[in-house]
Amino acid sequence: MAVAIAAGKVWRPNRGLSQAAVLLLWRPGARGLARSHPHRQQQQFSSLDDKPQFPGASAEFIDKLEFIQPNVISGIPIYRVMDRQGQIINPSEDPHLPKEKVLKLYKSMTLLNTMDRILYESQRQGRISFYMTNYGEEGTHVGSAAALDNTDLVFGQYREAAVGAAYAAKRANANRVVICYFGEGAASEGDAHAGFNFAATLECPIIFFCRNNGYAISTPTSEQYRGDGIAARGPGYGIMSIRVDGNDVFAVYNATKEARRRAVAENQPFLIEAMTYRIGHHSTSDDSSAYRSVDEVNYWDKQDHPISRLRHYLLSQGWWDEEQEKAWRKQSRKKVMEAFEQAERKPKPNPNLLFSDVYQEMPAQLRKQQESLARHLQTYGEHYPLEHFDK
Amino acid sequence: MAFVAAAAGWLLRLRAAGAEGHWRRFHGVGLARGFLHPSATVEDAAQRRQVAHFTFQPDPEPREYGQTQKMNLFQSITSALDNSLAKDPTAVIFGEDVAFGGVFRCTVGLRDKYGKDRVFNTPLCEQGIVGFGIGIAVTGATAIAEIQFADYIFPAFDQIVNEAAKYRYRSGDLFNCGSLTIRSPWGCVGHGALYHSQSPEAFFAHCPGIKVVIPRSPFQAKGLLLSCIEDKNPCIFFEPKILYRAAAEQVPIEPYNIPLSQAEVIQEGSDVTLVAWGTQVHVIREVASMAKEKLGVSCEVIDLRTIIPWDVDTVCKNADPFSLGLYPTGKMKEETNNLY
Numbered sequence: 245m246a247v248a249i250a251a252g253k254v255w256r257p258n259r260g261l262s263q264a265a266v267l268l269l270w271r272p273g274a275r276g277l278a279r280s281h282p283h284r285q286q287q288q289f290s291s292l293d294d295k296p297q298f299p300g301a302s303a304e305f306i307d308k309l310e311f312i313q314p315n316v317i318s319g320i321p322i323y324r325v326m327d328r329q330g331q332i333i334n335p336s337e338d339p340h341l342p343k344e345k346v347l348k349l350y351k352s353m354t355l356l357n358t359m360d361r362i363l364y365e366s367q368r369q370g371r372i373s374f375y376m377t378n379y380g381e382e383g384t385h386v387g388s389a390a391a392l393d394n395t396d397l398v399f400g401q402y403r404e405a406a407v408g409a410a411y412a413a414k415r416a417n418a419n420r421v422v423i424c425y426f427g428e429g430a431a432s433e434g435d436a437h438a439g440f441n442f443a444a445t446l447e448c449p450i451i452f453f454c455r456n457n458g459y460a461i462s463t464p465t466s467e468q469y470r471g472d473g474i475a476a477r478g479p480g481y482g483i484m485s486i487r488v489d490g491n492d493v494f495a496v497y498n499a500t501k502e503a504r505r506r507a508v509a510e511n512q513p514f515l516i517e518a519m520t521y522r523i524g525h526h527s528t529s530d531d532s533s534a535y536r537s538v539d540e541v542n543y544w545d546k547q548d549h550p551i552s553r554l555r556h557y558l559l560s561q562g563w564w565d566e567e568q569e570k571a572w573r574k575q576s577r578k579k580v581m582e583a584f585e586q587a588e589r590k591p592k593p594n595p596n597l598l599f600s601d602v603y604q605e606m607p608a609q610l611r612k613q614q615e616s617l618a619r620h621l622q623t624y625g626e627h628y629p630l631e632h633f634d635k
Numbered sequence: 636m637a638f639v640a641a642a643a644g645w646l647l648r649l650r651a652a653g654a655e656g657h658w659r660r661f662h663g664v665g666l667a668r669g670f671l672h673p674s675a676t677v678e679d680a681a682q683r684r685q686v687a688h689f690t691f692q693p694d695p696e697p698r699e700y701g702q703t704q705k706m707n708l709f710q711s712i713t714s715a716l717d718n719s720l721a722k723d724p725t726a727v728i729f730g731e732d733v734a735f736g737g738v739f740r741c742t743v744g745l746r747d748k749y750g751k752d753r754v755f756n757t758p759l760c761e762q763g764i765v766g767f768g769i770g771i772a773v774t775g776a777t778a779i780a781e782i783q784f785a786d787y788i789f790p791a792f793d794q795i796v797n798e799a800a801k802y803r804y805r806s807g808d809l810f811n812c813g814s815l816t817i818r819s820p821w822g823c824v825g826h827g828a829l830y831h832s833q834s835p836e837a838f839f840a841h842c843p844g845i846k847v848v849i850p851r852s853p854f855q856a857k858g859l860l861l862s863c864i865e866d867k868n869p870c871i872f873f874e875p876k877i878l879y880r881a882a883a884e885q886v887p888i889e890p891y892n893i894p895l896s897q898a899e900v901i902q903e904g905s906d907v908t909l910v911a912w913g914t915q916v917h918v919i920r921e922v923a924s925m926a927k928e929k930l931g932v933s934c935e936v937i938d939l940r941t942i943i944p945w946d947v948d949t950v951c952k953n954a955d956p957f958s959l960g961l962y963p964t965g966k967m968k969e970e971t972n973n974l975y
Contacts, residue, residue: 601804
């Protein structure tokens with residue numbers, strides 16, 4: 245019954261792929277190792293029946309030639325809990341997180357922001373070689389991380405490997421979910437296609453978390469894809485999918501929490517597309533004024549920032565004030581600076597370590613190269629900045 | 636040196652010509668005379684198709700590993716996989732069509748024996764197969780991935796070279812995918828054409844972090860495959876497909892290991908060192924006997940077995956360390972010195 249409804253939604257032209265935030269794809273009951281194959285009900289073969297018997301799809305016939313129109317004008321709706329002023333819109337969606345947890349969310353995001361500023365500056369000063377900031381996307385990282393257990397596995401990239409790890413976790417009955425983060429640009433790679441398809445066919449407890457921040461370095465989404473973003477691809481693979489407001493830390497939290505619960509309970513993948521905006525440059529090697537307007541960036545910085553929205557919520561709850569804000573800014577700066585200076589004082593690893601961990605054991609050829617380098621440095625060491633390296 | 640190289644080349648061509656006899660007679664006439672001739676026999680046609688041939692030379696029955704059984708190459712692979720899944724409860728086998736037994740029957744019976752969560756098909760996507768395998772291995776479980784033909788390994792090249800090979804190094808040994816083994820049918824069969832015949836080991840031969848292994852026989856295959864599976868580094872195991880049925884010998888039923896990165900001197904010799912791997916070992920053995928018979932040259936024959944990291948010491952023990960391959964030593968060295 246549910247199949248017919250879902251099928252009807254797909255086939256009707258000029259309609260969006262879904263009317264609801266979460267697509268409900270019919271699943272034949274509990275998943276897991278016991279009942280994993282096949283998914284579709286086996287039709288009885290009957291020559292009197294005019295129903296399609298193709299193994300490749302479960303669908304009705306249609307006798308009118310119609311192409312499905314992809315709907316990108318009215319795409320998959322974006323789930324949010326708070327408005328831009330940090331007010332809960334639908335009380336039944338309020339996660340009712342305790343004060344300590346919400347403060348931890350806020351402090352994590354702001355600490356990250358502080359670290360970004362300091363490290364970006366330090367690159368400009370030549371103290372580190374390269375840095376990538378998180379400006380504008382703090383809600384996606386922190387909101388999703390807060391919804392996971394600390395034994396869950398996190399892959400930042402490596403989509404197919406994440407699926408393999410999830411499969412192994414399922415076999416081990418580990419009660420762990422794997423989450424894999426990637427951007428809307430990385431979603432164009434074959435890796436993403438492979439990852440989605442394997443996760444669905446092999447029934448893996450994995451959350452695919454796509455941060456759609458509008459740009460892949462300089463490439464805007466209009467040049468990255470023509471469909472309805474990344475969330476719309478999920479159903480194509482048979483994956484439960486949702487699009488959320490990535491700047492709403494509660495929405496990200498709720499979606500990830502529910503996805504985690506179901507991924508582990510039902511051994512199936514989930515796709516969360518968190519819509520957000522990359523306020524900073526792609527990296528310290530990038531100057532984004534070359535391809536986007538300052539006004540556009542300012543809009544997001546001023547009008548729709550995950551940290552601001554959560555701060556509004558905290559203030560309205562009476563859990564935060566200006567004084568605490570000032571004190572915390574000072575404290576977080578100090579924390580980052582101390583860690584940075586401590587790291588700066590450390591010497592670089594010994595050149596010996598160039599050769600270890602290539603294999604578990606060092607093969608003879610590498611040992612010879614290692615010894616050759618050691619001899620070379622003994623003779624010509626004065627020409628190398630060995631004082632910066634561990635002895 | 637040039638003389639010896641030329642002589643060996645002549646010998647190889649002579650041996651090949653033996654099989655090509657029919658064709659060579661009609662050289663220069665366009666199509667072979669017998670092609671449309673009504674009196675051409677079926678045997679002639681079949682023989683003309685077999686342009687290259689070799690004789691598989693089995694090794695003597697191994698005594699030190701217990702009871703043996705006559706197995707061909709694909710059966711020895713099945714035996715190794717069976718032993719692995721029995722010993723290691725985390726081990727899983729996956730790839731295209733492995734569930735029903737595989738296109739070369741290497742995984743026959745394993746799904747029934749060990750369950751569908753341990754022996755399963757994947758979608759048709761080599762980068763996915765290897766990437767997925769890396770992920771399993773990262774959690775510490777044993778992943779045995781199959782790439783249906785070595786010719787199809789290239790979509791997985793990025794996963795192998797950029798991910799698997801560097802996993803341990805880039806994380807300073809915090810993580811690794813050492814329990815990944817990729818197995819793949821390899822090498823020519825005569826009718827495989829462009830995409831069922833390739834020997835791509837050279838593409839991986841300079842990639843630090845992985846091991847590449849190629850057996851010459853069923854007994855070697857089982858021992859080397861078990862070593863690859865147990866090795867704590869990601870390994871690629873190429874299986875000479877032409878030997879799947881053609882090579883049969885006594886192979887121990889119980890598991891045993893043949894060490895990796897150790898070449899085997901299968902024939903001692905004093906004049907020339909011949910190095911080969913996989914199917915070509917049997918060809919080179921024939922060349923060695925022809926060299927003895929026709930040129931009075933004594934050839935050392937070495938099966939390299941592991942392509943990377945390779946056994947430099949064994950190969951270079953007798954050969955000049957500055958130039959490998961065919962190089963005269965002993966009597967031939969004297970004669971070639973006199974030529975110059």
